[in-house]
Amino acid sequence: MNEELDSQLSAMFDDELPEDQCQLLARRLSRDDALKARWRRYAVIGAAIRAERQGGAVGRLETNLASRVSAAVSAEPALAGEVVAQNAVRKAGGMRWWQPVAGGAIAASVAAMSVLWIRAQAPVGADTLVAENAAAPAALTQTVAQRMGDDSASESYVVPATVERTPIVPSAELANYVVAHSEFSAPVNRRNMLSALVASEPLAEVDAASSEPNGAAPATNVVEVSRPNVEEASK
Amino acid sequence: MSADVSDLSLVRRVQRGDKGAFDALVLKYQHKVVKLVMRYVRNPAEAEDIAQEAFIKAYRALPQFRGDSAFYTWLYRIAINTAKNAVVSRDRSPIDFDLDLQNPDESYDMQGRLKDSETPEALTLTEEIRSTVNSAIDALPEDLRTAIVLRELEGLSYEEIADAMGCPVGTVRSRIFRAREAIDRRLREVFEGGLGRAEELG
Numbered sequence: 381m382n383e384e385l386d387s388q389l390s391a392m393f394d395d396e397l398p399e400d401q402c403q404l405l406a407r408r409l410s411r412d413d414a415l416k417a418r419w420r421r422y423a424v425i426g427a428a429i430r431a432e433r434q435g436g437a438v439g440r441l442e443t444n445l446a447s448r449v450s451a452a453v454s455a456e457p458a459l460a461g462e463v464v465a466q467n468a469v470r471k472a473g474g475m476r477w478w479q480p481v482a483g484g485a486i487a488a489s490v491a492a493m494s495v496l497w498i499r500a501q502a503p504v505g506a507d508t509l510v511a512e513n514a515a516a517p518a519a520l521t522q523t524v525a526q527r528m529g530d531d532s533a534s535e536s537y538v539v540p541a542t543v544e545r546t547p548i549v550p551s552a553e554l555a556n557y558v559v560a561h562s563e564f565s566a567p568v569n570r571r572n573m574l575s576a577l578v579a580s581e582p583l584a585e586v587d588a589a590s591s592e593p594n595g596a597a598p599a600t601n602v603v604e605v606s607r608p609n610v611e612e613a614s615k
Numbered sequence: 616m617s618a619d620v621s622d623l624s625l626v627r628r629v630q631r632g633d634k635g636a637f638d639a640l641v642l643k644y645q646h647k648v649v650k651l652v653m654r655y656v657r658n659p660a661e662a663e664d665i666a667q668e669a670f671i672k673a674y675r676a677l678p679q680f681r682g683d684s685a686f687y688t689w690l691y692r693i694a695i696n697t698a699k700n701a702v703v704s705r706d707r708s709p710i711d712f713d714l715d716l717q718n719p720d721e722s723y724d725m726q727g728r729l730k731d732s733e734t735p736e737a738l739t740l741t742e743e744i745r746s747t748v749n750s751a752i753d754a755l756p757e758d759l760r761t762a763i764v765l766r767e768l769e770g771l772s773y774e775e776i777a778d779a780m781g782c783p784v785g786t787v788r789s790r791i792f793r794a795r796e797a798i799d800r801r802l803r804e805v806f807e808g809g810l811g812r813a814e815e816l817g
Contacts, residue, residue: 390792392621393643394766396773399620406624410635418799420642421806425798426767427646428748440737441744442806445649445663446641449670453634456671459678460632 389415393422420446622686629677637677641670644687648694655698665701669694747805751798762787763794 385405391397392405409415424441431441622643628636648669652662673693680689752760758780765771765779773791777784 387792395621402621402624409639410633421799423643428745429767441741445645449641450638452671458632
């Protein structure tokens with residue numbers, strides 16, 4: 381038996397051998413009787429040192445306990461099948477309980493993120509803007525009627541003076557884009573947050589406007605701001 | 616170095632069906648388990664019976680051992696529970712009481728009956744091993760003796776011993792190995808004679 385192997389065995393006995401070497405040596409230890417006998421004497425040395433220094437009851441240093449246990453274990457079934465089966469059961473059991481919990485957690489997270497995102501995207505002062513716009517339908521209706529009745533008349537894209545524009549009003553390009561596309565989308569889609577932001581008038585009115593026979597774009601205040609491009613596209 | 620690596624290596628082998636690896640675990644911890652059980656029963660032979668039962672229980676329970684705690688911690692828990700149950704069942708057993716009445720002249724220790732296996736020869740062998748180990752330790756050079764005693768008695772890691780002795784960890788490993796080899800040479804002689812006697816003891 382070479383000295384390096386014995387040195388490794390000594391280190392393994394003290395839990396001081398690297399894991400990869402431990403695995404190799406454990407395999408050899410379980411099969412090599414000479415190595416096992418040395419391992420046993422290492423244990424006896426430790427027990428003798430502790431017995432001498434610490435005193436107290438120590439039992440017998442030379443005992444056939446290990447051979448008795450080994451004989452009893454020999455009559456037991458090997459564990460490999462049990463371990464695999466129990467791991468499979470544990471894994472299956474784990475899947476059963478955490479799947480619905482995980483599903484619920486994901487759904488709750490998505491819902492919470494949606495709420496937070498919508499709240500973050502909501503324009504500051506949007507309520508004020510809508511309230512102000514609520515007073516404008518009359519002016520808008522008049523403007524639309526004029527446009528429908530007299531195409532030669534110069535188009536007026538004047539926003540009612542009562543509506544004060546705030547910095548949170550979306551850019552003309554964005555509004556133009558949304559309005560152009562809203563003509564081809566279902567009403568429910570226009571109820572999304574961005575449409576609501578752009579077309580800040582009651583949905584019922586938007587629906588009514590979009591159902592006009594000439595297919596005019598929804599008459600909203602914000603739309604009127606950037607109307608020229610839309611008008612050209614619809615002509 | 617993570618603790619319990621060597622035990623885990625052996626445990627994993629047992630869990631894969633290698634019973635020989637369990638022998639190594641029993642050999643390593645049998646003295647500690649018996650000593651632990653002897654807190655509950657003073658008789659060494661009875662303590663060995665309980666330790667044997669504990670080891671077999673541990674073997675059967677190994678499929679549930681996941682390595683969350685150290686193997687010896689897990690094993691000690693099983694041993695303590697086994698010892699407690701043994702004490703309770705022994706105290707409740709009417710057989711012991713009957714034996715007491717039927718054999719009033721038989722000598723007993725504090726915790727129970729003296730078993731036949733606890734013979735003077737067995738005690739002599741234990742004393743022989745103990746004295747051999749101690750004389751071998753006394754004969755060791757100072758640095759080897761300090762290293763092995765710090766490891767076995769104080770339970771220090773190699774790194775802690777290296778700090779205490781002011782030397783590299785590799786030197787500690789070498790010193791402990793050389794100390795064990797020196798003691799083992801003397802111990803082997805006892806074992807070669809003693810094992811024959813032990814077998815005779817049955």
